[in-house]
Amino acid sequence: NAGVMQNPRHLVRRRGQEARLRCSPMKGHSHVYWYRQLPEEGLKFMVYLQKENIIDESGMPKERFSAEFPKEGPSILRIQQVVRGDSAAYFCASSPPSPPGQTIYSNQPQHFGDGTRLSIL
């Protein structure tokens, strides 16, 4: 049973280019989370998605950043017109759906991928 798969592992872009980061959740997981880790810092929540729906994007910068989780295929985090400050490690995590009857208090652990290290030249 493969874990959370992220690709590419390393991505180099020049300022002004677009970066696309992909995340395939674990089998059976329908919840995807994206986090950003700046050097020497902890992870910061960016966005939470279910299939075809953005549930919580409160951690996403308002401009240039977008995320999707289509019905088929991986989740994509897209950064347009990248700047030096976008250099970071981006982690995806997934979790299974809540058990029936526990939607309010569900606390399923999140399983993390190995991340994508984005470097902006």
Added chain:
Amino acid sequence: AQSVTQLDSHVSVSEGTPVLLRCNYSSSYSPSLFWYVQHPNKGLQLLLKYTSAATLVKGINGFEAEFKKSETSFHLTKPSAHMSDAAEYFCVVSLVLGGYNKLIFGAGTRLAVHP
């Protein structure tokens, strides 16, 4: 509001000696708490989690943590450090929202283990 503070940014121990990584949390209600470990250039691995059952939680690789409500602490311990324990450790509090949990991370503690 939920928050978590890891009191030490770096901890250095000798192999075979005990490990203590300190974490204090702030939560407006009964929290769920986690410890994750991150090895260099890798993702995060769940060590253990507290979800209002037993206050002493046992995790993988010999780690355990004790939830102390009176002290709002959730310190991570291990009786005897191994070289392979050298990594970054994150204390995490979970904000549970209608069917999912948003994780709030501490800044991390880098553990070094010397021979």
